[in-house]
Amino acid sequence: MEILVCVKRVPDTAENEIEIKGDGTDIERDDLVYSVNEWDNYATEEAIQIRDNVGGSVTVVTVGDDEAEEVLRRQMAMGADKGILLSDDAFEGSDGRGIATILKAIVKKGSYDLILTGAQADDGAAQVGGMLAAMLDLPYASLVNKVDVGSGKTIKVGREIEGGNQEMSEIELPCVLSIQTGINEPRYVGIRGIRKVASVEIPTHGAGDLGLSADSVGTGAARVKRVDYFTPEMGAGAEILEGSIEEKIDKLIELLKAKGGLK
């Protein structure tokens, strides 16, 4: 089975406090810790496990700048066979449709049975997989938390729906799946693993190689655009307890007693 996994380099929200720049044009990026999007890690792991079971290869692809190469190497250290970087100034400012358009072009250059994305990334949009599938006219399932690959032309997938219930479907290959966290346990990659793939050649394609006209991607083509980041005016918010940790605990215990939070 030939598998393509689409991944993204994102600020690690578990590691960073996100601060908005004074003029709202961006978040403060100087001291951010970046990593591979959490959902993509599960997608890569799933692809590797499928390949190990039924044979084939795993290719990871990302749309990004030169620094995005590090997430490709990380996924290759996990066990992906190949990496492809899609990078061009013309891609900047693309909306979800723009990113899906770029990915469609690389899909068309290969021959994949299965295309995986993460269910969502740092913008919480959860859009690229579904858009890519529709552009390619391939069947799609989102929020996939189970993949059963047999020998036939269809596979069985589970989607996670409300309440943690699982919706089982049969889906024809080739198809696009967006992967939900928890589907597997992504393997750990150490420094040594990354070193091993440090010198592997990663081909880079720009708009020209992909046959993309500049007006189909990037800011010019985007119909959905971020104007600025802002901090909304919130309601009162929580009463923040001040003082030493002991003082906070004493105050909290009083409050908990009043609210029936203690036996």
Place this chain on the structure above:
Amino acid sequence: MAQIFAYIAHKGGVVDDSAAELAVAARKIDAAAEVTAIVTGSGGDVDKACEGAAKLYAQVWKFNHADLAYPNAEIVRKLLTDVLPKDGIVLIPHDTFGMDLAPGLAIKLDSAYAPDVVGIDGMDGAVMKVVRQEFAGMAHAHVTCDTAAGAVLTLRPGSFQPENGAVSGSVTDKSGDIGDITAKRRFLEVVEAETGDVDITKADVLVSVGRGIEDQDNIGIAEELAEAMGAVVSCSRPIVDAKWLEKSRQVGTSGKTVKPKVYMALGISGSFQHLGGLKGSPFIVAVNKNPKAPIFQVADVGIVEDILEFMPALTEKLS
């Protein structure tokens, strides 16, 4: 002004809360719009759902077909692509079905797509101004969406307060317009989530831990605190993904809906999927080392501390 449509989610004919929220969102786009509700389904269910939708929308389009009995996004997408005008504005709830349907629908209608919208600021010509969140709710963004060639929006559940006041809309049976809805993805069954050894939905007090617990070995610290408080341990999703606690202890849209009196959110950032599982206005105590964590916006009491120091100290004080 473009025509506005709202996709009505329903279960067994009972319309979802999102149906009323979409109606409110539509009025924010165009206060005068006659919004059309789209109801798909089969048999008695779809009739009942249409009745529910007609209390919220002036016009209801009914699509009744055996293959629509269970909402399969591919089938519904094909149907909507056939029956909707290309330049309309289509509102869909940002739930697991909406996430499955909407991105592909936007492509097939060649419309702009604005996902997970939490606010609508109105129209400026054909440009809609909406509010979204990024970075796990840690930043808000003003976003423009060019609707000139149509737009599909998914709206975050709970973001638009439903208004009172029922209408009595008319239902039009459009089932005759259903074309080819064969799909390459076929629904098989729903497997219900497993029930665990404890029922967190019955607990009055929950000690709930999130990714801030950092390590499986620290789960015991939360268990000790729960013991001292007479509470039950619950958690956010990453703890279940890591297999540190069972799925039955997960609070949120893809976990359990809980209604405790007191909810201790410890090292939980406060994502909308997590908070979606919290009902009945509990007294929320948030402990987080990041003073800007979104959880402090919804909590009653906030404590900025490291939970790995705070929890043992609280346990000790209580024992």
